[in-house]
Amino acid sequence: MADREHEPVAMTPSPAPDLTRNRLPTLFEVLSRRTLPPVDLFSFYIYMRDQQRSVDYLDFWLDVAQHMSLCRHYVRELRRSVMIGTPDMDKVSSKRSSAILESMGDLEPRIAGPSMYATEKERDQDAQMSLFLREEQAQDSPRQSGSNLARPSPQFSNSHDLTDSNSPGHTVARADIKSSAEKILYTFLLPGAEREITLPGSITDDVTRAIEEDGRDDPEVFDVAKDYVFQAMERDAFPGFLRMKALGNLIPPTLVLRLIVGLIAMFGAFWAGFVLIFLDKSRLTKCWLILPFTVGVYFLASYQYCLDPVLALVGYSEYTPFNFSSIREPYIRQLLSKRALMVLAVTLLVDASLCILFILVPGKRL
Template sequence: MIEKYQQEFPYSHYLSNLSSLNLTNNIQSGRLPTLGEILCNKTKAPINLHLFYLYMKIVENNVDYLDFWFDLVNHLNLCKHYVKALRESVVRQSLIVSGTPLTSNNPFSGSDDNRDSFPMSEKSIRKSLSLSMLLELIIKDHILEDDDSNRLSEFLRGDVNLKNVSPKLKQMIETYDYDDVQQLSNAVYGEPYLPTYDKRVSLLSPLVDEYDPDLRPPMPRHSLTPSLVEKLIRETNASSDFISRNTVRELSHNLLLKYFVDDSEKSLDLPPKLRQDVVHAIQVEGRDDPDVFNIVKKYVFSHMEIDHLPNFLNFIAIKNVTTTTNSRIIVGFFFLFVSFWLAFTLIFLNEKKRYRCVVLATFFAGFYGLVSSIYKIDPFLALCRRTESFTPHHLFIRVDDSFVRTLLLKRSAWVLFLVLLLTAVMSVLLCLVPGKRL
């Protein structure tokens, strides 16, 4: 199962922490698990994630929801890794500026040493220090946080409003933007850019004819975007070997093509409104943050929790007979027929009553097969901590979960009591009947 996703998505090894996607994160003993605990892979056999996936694939024949869930987790972890790599690059640059020695595993890190061997101008040094201070303020303002999915999506959308950050960070970003405007003005006009309220140009001036609207200075910045952080990191000569934003966008687009468009590879039974919202957010708005799939994620989670989880627990957690029900019925009726045949044969042969006790074994085998098929509980398998497997390559599954093991033992005790009771009643009845030779 895991190998499948590693082949389809090369970044699937970031599939580690699923807690932020689920409603329950800490498993509690003494009860059956919730769907969140199973998806977190915090449960043991036979109610773990691996068997739940096989159940959805083999028994329910509806594994698309779980495939979407795993792909969604892969997308979230890729977004987290992207933001985490940005933060680590910022921290690495801050350590370099502060003079802390760093060891790099990058085979191309030698180029940094050659680059540093060239003397830097005083202006470049001031700019590097200024950018490093700006990046450090971004870290201190907790903008590059990958633990909170809401802040993560807000940053990826570029919705971090400068009004909500610290005044010093806002001032430095505005200063950085102003310096960019000055450089653009120098490159185009050969002179520093002056705002319109400082330098007025007459409408009759020949400069108006030379005005190119495409060379206008950029509009004032109102939010902090990932592209700005990437630009700052690259301008500080920090390592930029993190995952690119295009990789995140590509993965979001793959999810769109795989699950939400017409004739997609996987089929999700979603309301048309949810499907249209996701398509519009990715194709029209160009979004790739995890919140794009937030409503669909909740819908899929609720669907699996209501429609599939109870069937799974009923199928494998409170029963240990899954595939041999019909054969147990056949064997049970066969031994009951043998029991009655032996009993009546011994009765009409007027054999001694102690010889008739042989029907104890046949009655036990017959009632064992019938009662275990009705309750779908095999006491012998429960004692051996095994349950029947529904997969084609295994006969039994080991029961490692303590609550499931206790539950199966309790139900097995009731089944065994019924088997012994029926065996005793029928055996005593047929053994004590007076014999008469025909």
Template sequence: MEKIHHYHGDEAPPFHWTTPSREFMTHVLEQLPTLDDVLQRQSRPPVCLYNYYIVLRDRLHMETLLDFWLDVQQAEVLHRRYMRQQQRKKSQADKKLRQMSPVSPISPYNSAHSASSLSIPSPRPTSPHPSSLASEPEILTHMLLMHAHRPPPHQPPTTYPTKRSTTTTMGSQSSATTSTSALPHLLHQPTQMDMIDAVERIYLRYIVPHAEKELHALPLALRDQITRTFADKSQTLEDPKVFAPAKRYVHIVLESSFSLFLRYKVFMNLTLPQQLARLVIGLIALLLGLTLEFSLIFLDIMPWSKRLWGIIPLTIAIYCLCSSITGLDPMWVLVFNVSETTTLKFNAIKQVKVRQILRKRSLFLSLVMLSLILLLLVIFCSVPGHRL
């Protein structure tokens, strides 16, 4: 595709109601969302990610590229969450080990407390060794949850057994509630197996020959590089950076076709099936209108006002043919402010610049339609009748 050069002229670009020129397209592109804005869901309809996927699927047949880019992007987001989770677990484990490692200074109270602890067995279970804590993150997480609700060490134990048992029971219930409420959050955190499955799923879906959505547009060198990486059994693939070169290449291809998407959604509001249907309806209505008008003329039907009935199918024909050629329905824009996404399914035009462009084009197209209808009306009503 020919690269579009930026337009820096001071004068306003010429307005075209059929196919916009390259200069006008470039001038408009500078004021519209970019491809990155659309991919990051920072744009509004009709220039949005949903419509971009529809255009790639129905008109350009490139939806597989967008699927691949979005899947890799989602895997990268998941991997960042996974790395933050691992760093958080590591910092919590180090903090717990630092809390358990210091030796308190010897004092008479501590020695007496140690002697009493030797003579009276402690009802609490023995804590695991720090080395085992580092290797068991589930045990460490459970101990951290229990430690958050443990009474401070400087408070002396109470001498009332009933209250102590009540306090212990309440603390156990509170810690159990905390661990139960934290369980869904922990279950949703990505694990190493989740990352491995995500990376392998992308490979089996897009890269493997005869895959479900094989990327035929991907160069052979990139495919071989990814295949060799997966064939190496000495490393565990949990980082989607293996697809980074392919993702960059797909982004370049999508960027080259983005101007076509803007042409379809900024200057048009009809889908391809709608345009074809209107073309067929317009040709049929044109045939009926011309047949009726010529019949009234050559049969010399009086009064001449009866020829106005032939203008009705001609009006329908002009409206359908003009909207089919330009891909724009002025009524939908000026009255309903909608753009067609799929056949007879619409979304509101919320992008301000797109709304302005479509309204200007709709007004100009309506003026052209009205001029053609008046021209046909004058021609068929002014021609004298002649019976054959």
């Protein structure tokens, strides 16, 4: 995730998190940054990297969403130029392209999501935008290539944001769109690519043919692949993410450590308990058994429920070993607090039962 901090991904403003949501978030809400820790995009990225070992799929989806935002920004600025009659309007090479721009309507900044979540208006606008980019590519490719050579490419600049400003520093060139499409293809889709993801062969072949043979770079090129990856993450990865982050606050490496410590503590408690009984020690001395029993029961309960109840009650969740973030999603915090109280009740009940049993049982010196 750190590598993405240097990319110009903030072309579209992120929507404000929904603090009134009284349910678990959806995958689309997580990907569109509408959620807060511990179910935010950063936590999902860490989960896909460390637990699922399939972060390349998430990176592919995010890069395709960024490509869509890049295209929307380019077309929005070009349409604005045409509407107000600025010199940039000469980039529109035909009346047909100009008509498509005029009929498209205002392209408001929005999060690029899966096709099944788009409204009818958004789908129509995306289809018209792709049609315009294909028309422009087919009719004006030579002149467009020449004009792009002298323009800055924000895709490789140090800028973190692209805004709606008309200044040259915020202009997206057509070469940037083509470069973005090719980067996605060569990074994720081609056989033997650096971060190749597994997709049905028909999807990979269609995307490769569209970009390499037809010269396309419009967003529709990746629609099928993007939706396939989204559905795969939603089906195979997201339920496990919610179980880990919404029903617990610990990660697998820590859980294994707690299991080991809990078993050692319980072994020590039982050993010490039987030794004290057979040495006929006083009940006051046997009260020291409370310490190992409490540690053992607490750590084993944490392992069983994937939850540290004390940390949950104070509002913290683990995202990497021994690194914690504050639980800021209201519904998740409420849910974890209820589970924490239940786990504490179970822990106290089992701990009290074991301590009372070993403390009150009569001693017999052997």
